[in-house]
Amino acid sequence: MNALDDGPIDVIGSLRFRLVFNRGASFGLGSRYAPFIALLAVVVVVYLLRTTRHETGRWPRIALALVTAGAVGNLLDRVFRSGGDGFLGGPVVDFVDVQFWPVWNVADMAITIGAVLLVLTAARE
Numbered sequence: 001m002n003a004l005d006d007g008p009i010d011v012i013g014s015l016r017f018r019l020v021f022n023r024g025a026s027f028g029l030g031s032r033y034a035p036f037i038a039l040l041a042v043v044v045v046v047y048l049l050r051t052t053r054h055e056t057g058r059w060p061r062i063a064l065a066l067v068t069a070g071a072v073g074n075l076l077d078r079v080f081r082s083g084g085d086g087f088l089g090g091p092v093v094d095f096v097d098v099q100f101w102p103v104w105n106v107a108d109m110a111i112t113i114g115a116v117l118l119v120l121t122a123a124r125e
Helices: 002-006 031-051 058-080 106-124
Strands: 009-012 015-022 092-097
Touching: 002 015, 031 058, 058 092, 058 106, 092 106
Parallel strands: none
Antiparallel strands: 009 015, 015 092
């Protein structure tokens, strides 16, 4: 992260790494409600873990693991990131910038891929 303090790093094509502190939910929306959004994420993670622990299919389990891991990653960022507004008020570090979409991080990618996999596996059944 220290390297990004000096500015964006061009990787290839339109992909660059750029440091952004996201105080809101997806794409920085709802920054006033960051603690509420974080608590909602905790509820969703607990719900997913309790209701899907008996899931036997490979792809649904992978999808649930991705969603859960991404949500936990972003929650840990909020808990341990300094400069926040109280409990769960810290910002999430986003750094992947494709310049035609809001800046995101690996946890966001896991959540998105997991959610898409959940929809696809549910549609198949």
